[in-house]
Structure formats: C-alpha cells, structure tokens
Amino acid sequence: MKKIRTQDAVGLTLCHDITEVRDGFKGRAFRRGHVVTKEDVDHLLDLGKKHLYIWEENAGEIHEEDAALRLAAMAPVEGAEWTGPSEGKMTLTAKRDGLFRVNKPLLDEINQIGEITIATLPDHYPAKAGDKLCGLRIIPLVCQETEIETAEAKTRAADRPLMELIPYRENLSVGIIVTGSEVFSGRIRDRFEPVVREKVAPFGADVLGCIYCDDDLGMLRSAIDKWYDRGTQVLVMTGGMSVDPDDLTPTAIRESGAGVVTQGVPAQPGNMFTVAYLGDMTILGVPGAAIHAKTTMLDVVLPQVFTGAPFTRQELRSLGAGGLCQTCGACHYPNCTFGKY
Secondary structure, eight states, rough: OOEEGGGGGOOOSSOOOOEETTTTTEEEEETTOOOTTTTTTHHHHHTSSSSSEOOOTTTEEEEEEHHHHHHHHSSSOEEEEEEEEETTEEEEEESSSSEEEOHHHHHHHTTTTTTEEEOOOOEEEEETTTTTEEEEEESEOOOOHHHHHHHHHHHHHHHSSSSEEEEETTEEEEEEEEEEEHHHTTSSSOOOHHHHHHHHGGTTOEEEEEEEEOOOHHHHHHHHHHHHHTTOOEEEEESSSSSTTTHHHHHHHHTTEEEEEEOOOOOOOOOTEEEEEEEEEEEEEEEEEHHHHSSOOHHHHHHTTTTOOOOOOOHHHTTTTTOOOOOOOOOOTTSSTOOOO
C-alpha cells in the first residue's frame, strides 16, 4: 500500500473501507474501490483521515477483503449464509434453527496463524434463525497469502468441518415417567409433566403421555419397558434421582438393560442428571431441580438430543467450566456462561 495525504488523493482509489462513528452509529462511510472526489476531502478529514492508503500490487500479499472471502469459502455451513465483506469482515448468519457446533481444536489452530481472526458463538449453542454465528477477518489491511493457504490446508485435512449447524429432528416421540409415592397416591399435584412438555415443544416433539409410578422398582421397570415397546425415541424420567436408599430411578434404568453414559454431571442445577441409551431410545434422568429452576441440565442437553447425535461421557464430564448456573434474577439462557462446554 502507498500512504498519501488526503488532499492529494483526489482521483485515486481507496484500498479499504473507511468507518464512521457518530451518535451511536458505526458503519461504513467509504467503500473499498471508491474513487476519492474533491467533495470527499472535508468528510475524510472530519473522520480523522489525514492520510489515505492506495493499493499497490505486491507479490505474495492479499487484501483484507480477498482474504476474508477466501476464509469464508473454506468454511461453508449448511443452513447458514455468509455475507460481506464489509469493513474487511465476513459474517455467518443462521438461516434456520439448529445446534451450532464448532471444531474448537481446529479453530484454535487457525487463529494462531499470522493475522487471521475467526470469532464464533460457543460450541453446542442452540441457534435460532437470524442469529449471527461467526465473524472473521484479518487484522491488517493486507497479509501474506501463505497464511490463508495454511488455513485452507488445515481445514481440508481436518476430520470434521470447522463449523456446523445441525438441524433438529422434528416429531421425535417423547415419553415421560414421574416417580414418587406422593404423586402416585395423589397427595400432591405433579408439576413435572408440564415442565417437560414446555421444554420439548420448541423442537416439534410428539409427547406420547406420562406414566406415574410408585417408589417400586418393578413398576418402574415395567414403565420403561412399555415406552420402549412403543418405539419411543426419548424417555424423560424424574423422581427418585438422588442418593437416598429409596430413590430407585437410576437402578431401574440400569436394570432395564440400558447403557448408562453418565449418572451425575459437573453442573448445578442438575448434578444428578443421568443419560442412558436403551437400543434407539434416549433416556434422560432429570433431577427435581427442573421443576423450580428456570434453567437446568435438561435445557443444556435437549438441543443435542433432538439432533439425534449421541452423547459421550467425555462430553458430559467436560461441563465443569461453565457448569455453574449463576441463578440470575432475569434468566438470559443460552446467552450466558451456563452449559457452554
């Protein structure tokens, strides 16, 4: 690039966007490629631009906008759309709802390359249509083209994409089991079934019904078998989830033949949360905190459950950093620290 006085730039072409900030507004005042006119000079000086940069071709260098376009092209995301470049940046926006996944090791590698910066929403983020998922750019106006080529090569060699927006599977069948003598006998009104229905509704779930059980292992086993025999895809169980001797739900899950991924997670509320699989049926053992807490582990796991992707123990046990809900007065989940792993 060649640096010249603004007053001497009339008739020359800008090689980068120029930003204006005023009265709460921040945006592009002049676009790359704009030919400077005499009338532009005072405006540019008002923006603090005593000098301007004019592009000069140099072997091996790439302009910020061309670099941004190359970086976006190496990371296509189905269900999302790249726009730009604007002020040297490309922006990725969701076109539909889905679970946003980030290949964090690959992202970290690419962000260590020279002047490249890629910023995303957290991994496992339940995105909505219209959400901004990623913004990328290089820091200076130009960088060495080899930096972009290195990022492209790393992405091609990776075992999974840099970013994905995984769609939810609609109409998954959901069964509910509520355990506890106080509910089964009718002494108290069940408050769990309405919570589950509310939580799964945004995913288009088909709730088949609820079975109420006494604190009886045989009754619990039979209820699990009934949902399994019906081909239920997701079974949500609550009650009897703590460590008291008469809390039988985890035992019933194990004795059903289900493979338990984890009984307990490093997250609060929801320490005793259990994830298991019986054939093609996902079983979620939900602690009682889900009844009174606005956000719990149930909210954290449901998006992935509805993509159909199974959990691993390592995933769920990686929740520690971010596993503590701050119980804010006004809940803003998922725009908070809770459940980001």
